[in-house]
Amino acid sequence: MKKKFFITLLTTLTLSLAACQTPGIMQKQVQEKSSVNQELNKNKSYAKTDFSFDVDPETFAITITENNQKETVAQPQTTKRVTNLKKTTNEISWTYPDEHLQIAVKKEDEHLAISLTSLTDEDLTFNWPKIDAKNYTLPIAEGKMIPNDQKDWLAYFQQNNELAMSEAFSMSFFTANYEQFAASFVTDETFNSDLLAETSNHLAFEASHHFIGFDKNKTLNYRLYITENDPVAIAKTYQMDRIKTNNFKTLDDKEKENPEIKKMRGAIQIYYWNSRILTEEDINWSKLPEQVDEPIFQWIAELLSQYGEDGSAEYENALAAFKNNEGYQYEKNTLLNSLNYVLLYPQFFNKSIFKQPDETASKLIEKGIDTLSEQDRYTLNKHLLAGALQDLTPPLEQWGKETSVDVFKEMKNAGIENAWIGLPNWANGLMNPAMVKTAADQGYLIGPYDSYQSIQENASIDWNTASFPNEKLYEQATVTKKNGEKVAGFLGKGRKLNPTQIFPDVEERFIGIMQNKIPFNSWFLDTDAAGEIYNDYSPDHQTTQSEDVAGRLKRMDYFNKNGLVVGSEGGNDFASKEMVFSHGIETPVIMWSDPDMRENKESEYYVGSYAALDGGIPTKYKKTVPIKDEYKAIYTDPAYSLPLYKLVYNRSVITSHQWEWDSYKIKGQVAERRMKEYLYNTPPMFHLDKAAWDEHKQDISENAKIWAPFQKAALAHEMTDFTVLTQDRLVQKTQFGDDLVVIANFSDRNYDTDDVKVPDQTALIINHRQQTIIQVKE
Template sequence: MKQQLFVTLLTVLSLSLTACQIPKAANKNEKAALSVSQELDKNKRYTKNDFSFDVDPETFAILITENGRQETIVQPQTPKLVTHVKKTTNEVSWTYPDEQLKIIVKKESDHLAVSLTSLSEEDLTFNWPKIDAKNYTLPIAEGKTIPNTQKDWLAYFQQNNELAMSEAFSMSFFTTNFKDFATSFVMDNPFNSDLIAQTEDHLTFEASHHFISFDKDKTLNYRIYITENDPVAIAKTYQMDRIKTGKFKTLDEKEKENPEIKKMRGAIQIYYWNSRILTEDDINWSKLPEQADAPIFQWIAELLSQYGEDGSAEYQNALAAFKNNEGYQYEKNTFLNSLNNVLLYPQFYNKTIFEQPDEEASKLIEKGIDTLSEQEHYTLNKHLLAGAIQKLTPPVDDWGQKTSTDVFKEMKSAGITNAWIGLPNWANGLMNPEMVKTAAAEGYLIGPYDSYQSIQENASIDWNTASFPNKNLYEKATVTKKNGEKVAGFLGKGRKLNPTQIFPDVEERFTSIMQNKIPFNTWFLDTDAAGEIYNDYSPDHQTTQSEDVAGRLKRIDYFNNNGLVVGSEGGNDFTSKEIVFAHGIETPVIMWSDPDMRENKESEYYVGSYAALDGGIPTKYKKVVPIKEEYKAIYTDPAYSLPLYKLVYNRSVITSHQWEWDSYKIKGQVAERRMKEYLYNTPPMFHLDKTAWEEHKQDISENAKIWTPFQKAALAQEMTDFKILTEDRLVQKTQFGDTLAVIANFSDKDYHTADLNVAANTAVIINNGKQTIVKVKE
């Protein structure tokens, strides 16, 4: 369904884009000079330190007294046998002998410190704290406020009653909201911890912690902070904790190490689909019937039969149709997909088929087929095919350029100055290096999707990220459960890789891809920041979740150290110092488990498949679908959304949507999500090929002219404030530094103040008193 979108951009004094820019010299230098100590000083005001506590060792209940107000912040558990109780003015410690656990609760200057230490040599699980409050503030994706009786959230937690914090939480804390104050439970990290929900009557939670027998660190630390009942106070207190513990790094600091990061500021996010180097426009279809019996086409059939995942039957049927002058669009797509697929095969060269290779191909053949890099193989194969079907196609250097390089040049001409361009695979770039060179020359970031999550024993060429030259990895570098079973790979295929065991293979893959100096300048690592971390019980490489993450961070740093701008899926903050951008914080994957969305192809909610017969965007990424009403509160409703992650990491990590849910994906929510992108400083994300660019270029380019200067200004500062301006929570305001703010009106009624009017379904950017209105019509 084609959407006609219009962006109306009005300014109070003029239509000048400088309204979204900060003064160049003074403000930029001033913001860059903010020190850690200054941030700590600013954030101290959010934390209450004048409180006392009382703890009952038998039930592990904790009561807080603050300014004459009392609240049980941790609910009592079933009483346990207690020994070795010690009490001082500010500290209580004891042991649970049956559970083999030592507990220390100590009042520090600005928080209550709680440590749980396993005394067991075996795996041990202990549940604490048990919490019950009127409302919860949880770092699910960007952040959520959850009333304890809201029906959609109760239904969600009935279905998802055990959340792995390392996966479901973007940050290492959870907060209870009481009448007079909020209580944040902050952990060093979320590893080996789950949040278990109970939904009878109302929503309550209990944390469950798993102590691993072979983990040298058997202590879990909580820091419990008391703050005002305000998301800003909650988030800034957590930010202070991260800074104090050395877990915070700004984009400015990252940019000093890699100046390429500057290109990420103000960039729109694009996944670009170009799986064909040989496109429909590159074939002279009228001449194909008379050449359909050429040996090259029979050789392609043989290759597909031997190496193709789906064989050659469809290809041969299409070829027969062309011989009979009955080749239509389906046959064209089948034929093109087959030709493009075999160009990836290292077995493509056959001297009996290609008897007179051109000069470029001859040089590569003389070099030695077995010595060629992946990019050189693709170059050889293109030149071989071009020589064999030269009457059907233009010169090989022209192949695919109308659908790739020409689009990037047009983007730049349309005013898109900053863009991150992600390719679905490194092969797309190696097959079309001119496209990559052009994108880099236009000042864009461009690079491949890469993954080290799964390995298959015999991976097809279509799933090259699950394949490695080292054939020992499948048995010797994969994750084993406690019961001895291997952890299955993505979609249940193959196995999960242990990141601590494959670093040499990461280096080998990267150097192989880059050896011909293709100018990739960014890299996207699937799942590394999305959780899905494991304790590996393999006898020869036992690995804790902490060590698993350390292995991921090591490879992220490897790509950083090679001058690339690195991002990952998710954005969970155990990677916040290492990554520059993340896809999935703002809109995560929506309901993997719903068959209407994932399996029932007749459902209006079916999101689409990974297939793209036309070589362009798979339907999973371009099909516009609604989401069910009961999911809106969980994923998109602004009334339950909080910019917690941005209040902590606005100056540290650039976050956007998970690629399955780009800015156009959700039917009826394009305008709402555009407004929220400005409110939360979230880069718009688009799946593009030439067709999609033609459809959306006016909207994308007009929006980019406002987005780029806006985000450059917003990233230079903290998100300093967030306010709910109406009782229905549908008018909201964010503040960046002292002079930049956004007000979004998600309601159907205009919002008025003495000096401002925000029309219904409109966002207003206010910078140094100047206003820019962003209004989107679907």
């Protein structure tokens, strides 16, 4: 039985951001800019300046005293031999000769500057600092508050006792929370650094840094900030650090370079699945049995047998069934998948099969099959197939219209003004350019998923993102470990690419895709902001993690400069200046390593597979599943969640869920996640095809009408506050500027005060005293 989701609106006055006359808009923009400046000025006051410090060089223990309260913020290590000790009132430096390290500690106005410099050209690992506190504030995804004795977090860190910070942390800091203050260790970046967990008695951490011998940068810098024990103070202090180090860029500034970014404000996030240009509605099934012996169907069998990954047996069985008038839904899907699949083949044209091509096909053939762009090749193949199928299908321009073009028009008519639409592959757009044009004409952003993470040894249409015309890349542009082995690609297939070696190939792919001016206006780059980065020990192109990231940012910038709205998986803030949106900050991938979720298909927790027999949404993205109770604290429980990323980057990066975990994915948590989306200014994300749209369009469209004006208002300001309103941490408040407030009541009881009343399982938006209630019934 299908569940429907309804959003209840109890509105004293509608949340409205309707356009007014131009002078009014200009005045509003001036007021907002002035307000933001005031918000930023307030952020400058969070870092404490009146603390003192003490360092023991032999153990590298650091003690901070603030307001007569003393804490050891870096626990003592094993005693080491010290030379070259120099000390003044505000500065101390020394050398660890046995460890080949030079250390310097200096009190600056707002922080303690700590540098560790390798004195060797060999690889070197050094662990520091060790932190041991009652609670920790860590930028895991959006942000987490982690008690040192919570059982689920202890279990998590027992299993994940060594986290690569560049991948696990969305920002470059970690914080220990003490009774009277918080101590935040901020680094320039987290490359080559791990966080090691100790869980024997309670949770403690130690940072480990790997100095790479061939890296010219031999110094690791920490800035130790002391703030109030408050996530707002911690996050805003980090934000000021990023601004001072020129690592911060607002959406306003990005929009000046690319006005298309404005379409992202207020947009819901949609992954649209439509792998068929020829759909079930496009086939006259009653006429099929008498035509299955036609040459075109036999030719398709030959193509599948010769080039198809799974061969032609299943397709031929389906033909036999149709011939006997026994073709049912499975056989229909098999036939449709085969027909659509062979349209991708460069080998599709065969003079003996397609003897009378139409005018469009003839002109393309005259150009030369081998000279055609990818889009022209698909156009040729569609026209050839349409001519061969004749009255089995409607005119070619009608193919796939009902499941693509018509859906986007219906979305606009339903009141969805702003949307980002992601296609699972650029081929989906090139095969159906009318779909892309329709989305762009509605004012939506639409773009393909693209990836430069892996490469296969042999090019394949089944994995075109991992295939490149340049045959030398597999041997000459892939990542080598220190031991000489190549790093395996995604799912252990192929190899990982070095981003510094393939920029010309990025350009070649992009130019090829856009050759016929398909109106893509966005681009999604897999893993570029996810922190899965490498030191490449290949003798002919040694590359540090810093250089690896620079290569990724260069290609992100390339798409930016081509007028595309760029997003990436993860959203780690080393890419915050280059990307506009990210998928994975709010809900990251949940437990890759759990076999019940990834392998055991009989488990209720199994997330699904990449296959979609009906050409629509794969079960991995469509199937709703619960998550195990022990994972809730780690991934979804609001009691342990903090909007750290939003407190820093609300005006800079639009963040949402990792695509495997869209807004409907987690069974029993749709309402909770909807509330949190408003609390954190997180765009809702949906996987849609026509069937899913028909099922959910009432909920999606009604929510979008609230979401668009809400987010446009929220993005105009800093997230200025986050407050926990109840002892169980289940009622929380965020604030954007002075006049936009969201209160989310995740508990099962009403929250009533003299000023506000919020029912259980409800979010309340207050904008200039106008109230809107968000309530989802599952």
